[in-house]
Amino acid sequence: MRRLKAFLLSTEALLSVIAAAWLLSQPLAASELSYRDVYRHQLAQDFAEVSARSAETRAALCAFAAGGDEKELKEYYGELLSKLGSYCLRVEAGTEQTDVGCAGGRAFQVTASRALLCGEEFVDARFTLSFDA
Numbered sequence: 001m002r003r004l005k006a007f008l009l010s011t012e013a014l015l016s017v018i019a020a021a022w023l024l025s026q027p028l029a030a031s032e033l034s035y036r037d038v039y040r041h042q043l044a045q046d047f048a049e050v051s052a053r054s055a056e057t058r059a060a061l062c063a064f065a066a067g068g069d070e071k072e073l074k075e076y077y078g079e080l081l082s083k084l085g086s087y088c089l090r091v092e093a094g095t096e097q098t099d100v101g102c103a104g105g106r107a108f109q110v111t112a113s114r115a116l117l118c119g120e121e122f123v124d125a126r127f128t129l130s131f132d133a
Helices: 002-025 035-053 055-065 071-084
Strands: 088-093 096-100 108-118 121-131
Touching: 035 055, 035 108, 035 121, 055 071, 055 088, 055 096, 055 108, 055 121, 071 088, 071 096
Parallel strands: none
Antiparallel strands: 088 096, 088 121, 108 121
């Protein structure tokens, strides 16, 4: 089990390095990608990574994916978002989905996902951050 976890994390790290190298090798004007966009994508990746690594958050996500209550996730992410700023976060785990801090429409969205080991099966967890224009 540890080897599978290590392999998945190593593979993800390698893909991140390749993607970063590719992004840095592209002319910025030609790709129409700004540093703000890169920051937003990195923020979504950070949400996903921290959520997957935290034992408490991972357990709450697994319970939510199994049809459990979303209250614990909403409280955790609501408190976190209140400290960070005006973001909207959609959390999807398995077939369940909940929104946190989504008062109005947003113009820009980025999504990051992680595979969580819940018991003996993997669950797809997706984190979509939406920003003001």
